[in-house]
Amino acid sequence: MDIKPKFSSTLKKQMENDLHLIKEDIENILVTIKNKDCCILGEFEQINRKFAELQMSAASFYLNSYLSPFMDRYEVLTTAIEHLSRRKHGALIVIGRNDPVDSHMHSGISVGASLSYSLLESIFYPGSPLHDGAVFIHNNKIISAGNVLPLSQFYVGEKKLGTRHRAAIGLSEQTDAIVLVVSEETGKASFTMEGKIYPFHPGAIT
Numbered sequence: 001m002d003i004k005p006k007f008s009s010t011l012k013k014q015m016e017n018d019l020h021l022i023k024e025d026i027e028n029i030l031v032t033i034k035n036k037d038c039c040i041l042g043e044f045e046q047i048n049r050k051f052a053e054l055q056m057s058a059a060s061f062y063l064n065s066y067l068s069p070f071m072d073r074y075e076v077l078t079t080a081i082e083h084l085s086r087r088k089h090g091a092l093i094v095i096g097r098n099d100p101v102d103s104h105m106h107s108g109i110s111v112g113a114s115l116s117y118s119l120l121e122s123i124f125y126p127g128s129p130l131h132d133g134a135v136f137i138h139n140n141k142i143i144s145a146g147n148v149l150p151l152s153q154f155y156v157g158e159k160k161l162g163t164r165h166r167a168a169i170g171l172s173e174q175t176d177a178i179v180l181v182v183s184e185e186t187g188k189a190s191f192t193m194e195g196k197i198y199p200f201h202p203g204a205i206t
Contacts, residue, residue, distance in 0.1 A: 003118050015058065019069035027162075028043070033040070056201050059191070060200040060201045063178070064133045070095065071139070076200065077093075079117040081202040085202045088184055089125065092116065092134040092149070092182075093135050094135065094141075095136050095138075095180070096136065099175040101177050103173050104174050107148045107149065108147035109130060109146045110143070114141060115137060120142070123135055124182075126184075134179070149168070165181055165183070165190070172192040172193050176193075176194075178193050179191065181197075189201075194202060195201050
């Protein structure tokens with residue numbers, strides 16, 4: 001990866017504080033295990049939640065850093081992803097970077113419009129003819145919609161990911177594109193890069 005973003009001093013300090021709090025929680029569990037015979041499943045669940053929140057904050061920061069050299073309309077993505085996530089409208093958004101992606105996408109409909117949150121939301125509105133496909137964005141423009149992406153054979157444990165998530169991972173396995181995906185089941189937002197998927201806070205792109 002040619003981009004090596006660095007945390008701001010404020011964010012770095014906050015993450016260090018959060019990690020120290022998690023460390024204290026782990027140390028408390030060690031004391032509990034040593035001195036008491038009791039269930040500690042609740043403590044593990046609490047630590048997992050804190051780790052997940054910390055990971056999402058870091059992912060949001062990195063997403064901003066990875067996108068910034070290739071587009072400057074973050075507020076549009078912020079608004080669209082937040083609204084889609086809140087309404088649980090599934091979405092798949094490809095942000096082109098250096099690698100050409102045309103040969104990896106099929107059946108798309110040309111749009112050629114300036115990037116706007118209202119257009120993104122209308123494309124992914126349930127029942128829209130293009131809502132099941134991927135939107136391709138390059139240089140702050142919506143190039144096409146309704147694109148079909150290559151599917152990854154990616155599994156999490158024994159659970160197979162849904163089609164949108166597999167498509168997001170599949171394209172990122174073959175190109176340097178970043179793909180944003182919103183789950184229509186949970187409303188959770190994630191992005192994929194280099195064949196890996198990361199959950200992030202929708203409101204933290206800016």
